[in-house]
Amino acid sequence: MEGSIAHPSSTRIAVVTGANKGIGLEVCQQLASAGVTVVLTARDEKRGGEAIEKLKALGLSGGVIFHQLEITDASSIAALAEFVKARFGKLDILVNNAAVAGVEYIQEFDHEKFGGLDFDKRLEWMMTNVLETTEAAKETLQTNYYGTRNVIKALLPVLLLSSSEGRIVNVSSEFGRLILISNEKVRQKLNDIDNLTEEALDELLDKFLKDFEAGALEANGWSSGFAAYKVSKAALNAYTRIMARRHPALRINCAHPGYVNTQMTMSTGVLTPQEGASNVVKVGLLPQGGPTGVYFAQGQEASFL
Numbered sequence: 147m148e149g150s151i152a153h154p155s156s157t158r159i160a161v162v163t164g165a166n167k168g169i170g171l172e173v174c175q176q177l178a179s180a181g182v183t184v185v186l187t188a189r190d191e192k193r194g195g196e197a198i199e200k201l202k203a204l205g206l207s208g209g210v211i212f213h214q215l216e217i218t219d220a221s222s223i224a225a226l227a228e229f230v231k232a233r234f235g236k237l238d239i240l241v242n243n244a245a246v247a248g249v250e251y252i253q254e255f256d257h258e259k260f261g262g263l264d265f266d267k268r269l270e271w272m273m274t275n276v277l278e279t280t281e282a283a284k285e286t287l288q289t290n291y292y293g294t295r296n297v298i299k300a301l302l303p304v305l306l307l308s309s310s311e312g313r314i315v316n317v318s319s320e321f322g323r324l325i326l327i328s329n330e331k332v333r334q335k336l337n338d339i340d341n342l343t344e345e346a347l348d349e350l351l352d353k354f355l356k357d358f359e360a361g362a363l364e365a366n367g368w369s370s371g372f373a374a375y376k377v378s379k380a381a382l383n384a385y386t387r388i389m390a391r392r393h394p395a396l397r398i399n400c401a402h403p404g405y406v407n408t409q410m411t412m413s414t415g416v417l418t419p420q421e422g423a424s425n426v427v428k429v430g431l432l433p434q435g436g437p438t439g440v441y442f443a444q445g446q447e448a449s450f451l
């Protein structure tokens with residue numbers, strides 16, 4: 147399903163992944179309010195269609211169009227890339243927002259009972275109320291890292307055709323910070339951007355999965371509690387830095403939205419989706435000549451460590 151709107155050639159075009167709900171949906175709304183034409187993507191046509199109807203009802207200035215995108219499906223990615231090229235001949239902003247948490251919550255967050263908890267206590271509740279399986283760990287790496295990487299590769303040619311420094315915002319997380327990995331060798335490898343390669347990243351992720359399956363995460367210095375999610379975001383951060391070096395004409399950055407009230411956090415977060423999204427949009431709309439290869443935590447430049 148694809149909507150149709152007219153757009154002058156000077157209008158900036160954005161693609162947002164995983165945009166049928168949560169932070170992604172709000173990112174679409176804020177970009178469209180800023181006059182950007184947004185391709186709202188979702189893996190499920192029905193959920194995507196409902197999202198687009200909500201935004202269209204707001205009469206946003208930039209306009210929104212739906213296109214299906216399952217980021218773990220090569221043919222779906224190729225169809226989106228083809229659509230963007232044929233329809234716009236360029237892409238100005240790619241927001242890689244789609245992700246999974248890789249966990250199953252073992253109980254509901256009772257807002258009446260726990261609503262008064264502070265940030266740390268909410269996070270602690272979340273960390274201690276999840277189940278993590280090998281299957282979910284594999285899905286998490288396939289979605290958050292490999293899926294996102296494949297979307298970037300497919301859309302790179304149209305991003306390079308942007309006349310306003312094509313931008314990629316990889317929605318990352320505080321959980322991707324290197325300080326959480328106590329294995330010093332792994333941490334150094336991920337931080338050694340002069341020498342880090344995609345192949346080395348693949349090897350690290352394979353090793354992580356082996357350790358996960360063997361129940362040897364802590365023994366090998368990986369962080370437990372949302373283990374696969376953390377590694378997927380650390381790998382995405384590293385890939386962001388590799389790509390920023392490889393493509394200096396583009397602005398390629400990571401953005402941590404904050405701890406946000408969405409389905410991913412079972413609404414335990416402390417920020418609204420609007421607030422989380424504005425931390426992402428801010429990075430996507432940085433003025434020309436701005437930073438690249440940088441990690442932004444809630445809108446501020448911060449350390450990958």
Ligand SMILES: NC(=O)c1ccc[n+]([C@@H]2O[C@H](COP(=O)([O-])OP(=O)(O)OC[C@H]3O[C@@H](n4cnc5c(N)ncnc54)[C@H](OP(=O)(O)O)[C@@H]3O)[C@@H](O)[C@H]2O)c1
Binds near residue numbers: 167189246
């Ligand atoms: N919430 C937080 O506190 C927080 C903190 C740090 C970082 N983040 C990051 O912020 C981003 C958005 O998270 P959120 O909190 O808004 O989560 P959310 O409400 O669970 O939304 C996740 C979105 O990703 C989509 N998605 C998942 N797998 C996909 C796939 N294979 N292909 C295409 N779409 C897929 C989901 O689609 P379906 O509806 O079809 O499942 C949904 O639209 C994520 O990158 C997350 O890691 C969130």
